Amino acid sequence: MKTGKSGLIQGGILAALGLAALLSLVIPQLLRERKDPQLLSLSVLLRDSDSSGWAIARQGMEQAADELGAELRFLTLAEAGDSGEQEAVLLREIDGGAAALVVVPADPGALSAALEQWRLICPAVTLESPMEGAAGTVAPDNALLGRQLAQALLEDWDEGEVLLLDTAGSCTGISGRLEAAEAVLTEAGLPVRRAGELPEGARWVMAFESAATLRTAERREAEGRDFALYGVGAATAVTAQLERGNIAAMAAWSDYAAGYLAVRRAVGAARGEEGTATALPFSVLRKEDIYAPENQKLLFPVMSSSGR
């Protein structure tokens, strides 16, 4: 009886040791397979027809894709802000096998509805505007940004109406900035007016997206007009307008960080990891702040192709 029990125990020990030896042979193979995850295909879709304003963000995206094993497809719209086209392009990308999407949504509401059934198959991460059902959003706190930009204007304002350039369309992130700025200005008793285009005679102008800021600044310089422009942007061209004095103050953040974080979140979502919205830090800069060491690092990515 005792011999039988001993035999069982010894057999158990031998079996356990043999199994452990076998597992230690198998595990490396499994580790090797896990270590080389499949290259993920990510599609990046902007709401603009021109991607030049997103050059720095793209660098950040490429850095993240390189580190995390993803390949990127950058797509723009034929017509800026065309949410219908954006939906169609996104659905085509999902059909094409995209593992995740990074989107600057033209119309977050419509896009959310369009992507509803694909959410589990192809998670989407948004830039600039939050979107319902998105796997994450990388953007500055839009309301805070609008308020701080309005504060910058209040510091300079003496008299006159403030024109708020409403170029948001259905883009909730941009409209969030505008509404927050409008609230601050109204509360401060300033006359405020929204307009889609820059009218003649405006003295105080606020733009809430990079492209509108750049366009307005360029018009100011080209037409020799004299108004104080308060805008947003992190692109080098916008910074140059700030330096040239065509922008009085601008809210800026690291587009590089935005791009990097968006792709990192998208890769995480494609691999089934949970994530949340990421609020990007931003600063409201004036011309004299541009070359402060910290702002240099924020505005001008250190790249071999820096500045181009």
Next chain:
Amino acid sequence: MSFFRTLAAKFGERYRRMSIQMVLSLSFTAVAAAGMLLMSVSLIWRFSSASEQLVAENSRRVLAQANLNLDSYLRRMMRISDTVYYRSIKNMDLAEGDLTAPLGLLYEENRDDLVSLAVFDGEGGLVAAVPLSAVKGDAAPVESDWFQAASRSMENLHFSTPHVQNIFDDPDYPYRWVVSLSRHVQLTRDGSTEGGVLLVDMSFNGIEQVCRDVTLEGGGYLYLIDKDGELIYHPRQQLIYAGLLEENNREAASYRDGSRLERFRGQSRQVTVKTVGYTGWKLVGVAPAGSWLASSPQPMLFGLTLLLFSIFLMAFLNFLISARISDPILRLERSIRELDKGLANVEIEEGGCYEVQRLSHAVASMVSTMRHLMDDIIRQEGQKRRSELEVLQSQINPHFLYNTLDSVIWMTESGQQKEAILMVTSLARLFRIALSKGKSIIPLRDELEHARHYMNIQQIRFKNKFVTRIEARPGTEELYTLKLIIQPILENAVYHGCASAEDDGVIRVTAYREGEDLLIDVEDNGLGMRPELAASLLDEDGPQVRTGGSGIGVRNVHQRISLTFGEGYGLSIFSEPDEGTLVRLRLPALSREEANRCQEGEVL
């Protein structure tokens, strides 16, 4: 403390219940596994230590090469600065010539590495610059770090940290990152000298290219800092600038040249530092600890596999060896257990190793001795029993002989010669059968004959007060019986049954067979007795019942039968007052051969 005591007690308890094979195999396996583990840990430690040194050596070699390249690059920049200073600035009176042309030539020669060359006077005014010649309206070169560093320490060349050049008015606003090399220069204007600053803006690309492709063991990397720890180059510099990554650059600035281990953000890593000559910059190589502990888990896991497999083999061998040692002991134990159960033909196997063989041999020898001793004891017991029987049988003679001879004398004196002759004849026959050549087991017919003669004598003595009927039923003719077992019963029947009865007595002796037993009933119609008394007659603790005849008690007969044939045989007495008594003798039905064997002392 009590926990350890309890643990030790539990272990001791378990140890006591373990088989010898289990103890041997587990102990050997545990010791072997511990030894192997210790050896493995020692090997891993040695391997890690050697790997760490190799990684450090590799890092030092790589850093030395990077340092050489960087030094070469910086020296080239310094040569450009020297060339501008010693060949152009020192040889030119600014009132008479323009530095733009020689600066332009140099710039063209080195345009891949240079962003701009410029000379400023002591007030920060631009003397000459290429490729751009206009300074931004709001630019203040005097306030720039590079200008102030050159003005502070006039003998040295100064390298700035990377910054975006913001002096020159460029319509493209390229915002180039540069590293500025500045020095104080002596400008000649109208024959008089004045201080100024020569600025060589090196493209950041140049430094980046020197450092970019340098990789260290196990995914290690290299970064470059100035003497204050400010980052000059880092492969993930923009992530650090964007606040998405941290580097231990400030701490690294305090490190001396050489390798060391540091822990940063929960990760252990080897840091190798090499100071770049002249500038005070430091090249810092970072190799994660995993690169020498386990650059990949594969070798570690392979080592683990080897270790586990070795332990497996060792355990297997231990189990086999311990089984070979313990099996003979177990077999020996089993044999002893069988002996203990009383099995006669148990083989004591003398196998196994030397000590176990000796032990088995000793046990076998002991068993053999025990068997001899037991045989002796059995023999002695048999002899003792025979002696007891002989003693019991010898009790018959004196009383009966005396009474009978007394009756013969009396009959002879009274002239009853015929009865006297019959009595003497019966007595002679009685003794002849009683002797039976010394045999204790005799044919049943002789025993019945003996009873008949005895009753003849008693009938004469009691003047035919009773009649005797002796019968041997068919099937009993060839049987044997213990001798002198009926006569004492008859004696009891005569003295206690019939002698004092008023009526004529009848005594019946009937021998018959019941299965494998021989039964002899002795029945009288005398006074009888109470059943309790009848039962007490055979009780060894009860009083000895003796008769007035031969002196052999009923109990004597019972004991003799029981001693000879076993507990199942002997007497049964059935009696009722005034009804008579039946004494039944039960014996095995012995054939001649069995009687002979029994005679020789064998137990049936």
